[in-house]
Amino acid sequence: MSAAKANKTRTITGHKAVREALRDTQTYSSDLQGDADVRDYRQIPLEIDPPRHHLYRAALAPFFVKPTVERYSAEFYSNAESQISHFFQNPGQDVIADLALPIVMQNLGALYHRPHDVQEWISWGPDVWTAAGPTRDGAILHAYLDRVYAEAIEIIEAKKRDVWSDVAQIEIEGERITQTEFKGIAGVLLAGGRDTVIKLLTGMVWYFGSHPAELELLRSDRARIDSAVQEFLRFFTPLPEMARTIVAESNALNLPEDRYVGISFISGNFDATVFDNPLEISLERPRNPHLSFGFGPHTCLGNHLAEIEAKVFLNALLDSGYIWEVSEEEITFHAGEYSVVPDRFERIRLSQR
Numbered sequence: 406m407s408a409a410k411a412n413k414t415r416t417i418t419g420h421k422a423v424r425e426a427l428r429d430t431q432t433y434s435s436d437l438q439g440d441a442d443v444r445d446y447r448q449i450p451l452e453i454d455p456p457r458h459h460l461y462r463a464a465l466a467p468f469f470v471k472p473t474v475e476r477y478s479a480e481f482y483s484n485a486e487s488q489i490s491h492f493f494q495n496p497g498q499d500v501i502a503d504l505a506l507p508i509v510m511q512n513l514g515a516l517y518h519r520p521h522d523v524q525e526w527i528s529w530g531p532d533v534w535t536a537a538g539p540t541r542d543g544a545i546l547h548a549y550l551d552r553v554y555a556e557a558i559e560i561i562e563a564k565k566r567d568v569w570s571d572v573a574q575i576e577i578e579g580e581r582i583t584q585t586e587f588k589g590i591a592g593v594l595l596a597g598g599r600d601t602v603i604k605l606l607t608g609m610v611w612y613f614g615s616h617p618a619e620l621e622l623l624r625s626d627r628a629r630i631d632s633a634v635q636e637f638l639r640f641f642t643p644l645p646e647m648a649r650t651i652v653a654e655s656n657a658l659n660l661p662e663d664r665y666v667g668i669s670f671i672s673g674n675f676d677a678t679v680f681d682n683p684l685e686i687s688l689e690r691p692r693n694p695h696l697s698f699g700f701g702p703h704t705c706l707g708n709h710l711a712e713i714e715a716k717v718f719l720n721a722l723l724d725s726g727y728i729w730e731v732s733e734e735e736i737t738f739h740a741g742e743y744s745v746v747p748d749r750f751e752r753i754r755l756s757q758r
């Protein structure tokens with residue numbers, strides 16, 4: 406995902422203003438090229454405005470509708486169960502790299518019917534842009550996307566199917582998508598549901614490490630899981646901000662330097678006019694209209710997938726019977742008013758209580 410732009414001139418904040426801006430795609434356009442340091446193509450459907458945006462979105466929606474994703478719940482559960490048991494039986498491992506990352510990659514491998522790619526995806530680490538080292542670089546992801554595009558064309562010619570051949574065959578206004586468009590779509594399908602879900606799962610484990618009574622409460626009353634997951638989504642806001650441009654980049658001759666505006670999902674999630682005691686995690690909030698999946702036409706396409714992965718993971722954790730505490734943590738927190746909210750989990754180690 407292309408998150409906030411470093412050179413933005415202002416940021417829209419507050420639950421109401423953020424929702425209004427996200428609906429107003431004429432003023433606040435997604436027609437922009439993010440991550441220019443690591444890619445030279447658009448992420449699709451993220452960086453396209455309506456009405457064309459809708460055509461791509463409609464083509465991708467069937468992969469992510471709730472009934473489709475729910476068919477994978479049992480497989481997600483078995484992934485979570487075996488990783489949790491391996492994790493707790495091997496003390497000293499890191500929650501991000503050794504628990505959340507493999508589960509999230511195995512889940513995507515199941516949904517996309519690419520189990521043979523899972524080890525390769527895990528080897529990239531939680532963030533694909535830093536897969537090759539500390540400096541951001543797109544080479545590893547691009548090489549993978551070029552390779553699977555070539556494979557997809559062979560699969561289509563052999564009249565077979567998998568997720569990448571289905572994506573490669575998408576037609577927009579009667580024309581099959583190009584290789585560059587394929588990379589833009591497949592890149593988001595791989596990257597969008599990676600660090601965000603990892604952060605959500607890691608955040609839950611981190612929180613319960615210091616709140617064992619809450620863990621026990623959930624264990625005895627699973628009906629609370631749904632609202633707990635919504636609250637974790639609100640509090641951790643895995644994607645805190647995205648950029649918009651006030652001058653659409655396609656077809657514009659002179660692009661002003663100061664065209665970028667930040668849209669702060671996190672400010673909406675901590676808006677005290679909407680959420681009581683927003684800086685506290687309250688697993689039973691009666692109403693939770695969080696903006697963690699955005700709002701409007703670009704609302705996260707993977708929202709059901711992320712929620713189902715989180716619920717299944719939580720159920721598997723509760724079934725495991727373990728209780729833990731955090732023995733070592735390396736976390737970067739947000740600055741300023743959200744300073745109690747983790748921004749990046751670098752390392753979390755646990756010990757059993």
Ligand code: HEM
Nearest residue numbers: 450451597598601602643644647698699703705706707711
């Ligand atoms: C907790 C996990 C997740 C969070 C917090 C999250 C957050 C978001 C947000 C805030 C947006 C809107 C961006 C904008 O308005 O500019 C978005 C869009 C998107 N997300 Fe997610 N996401 C998550 C998981 C996933 C998963 C699992 C997938 C799929 C594998 C996914 C795929 C996408 C796609 C394709 C879009 C673009 C939608 C469009 O432009 O129409 N996300 N996500």
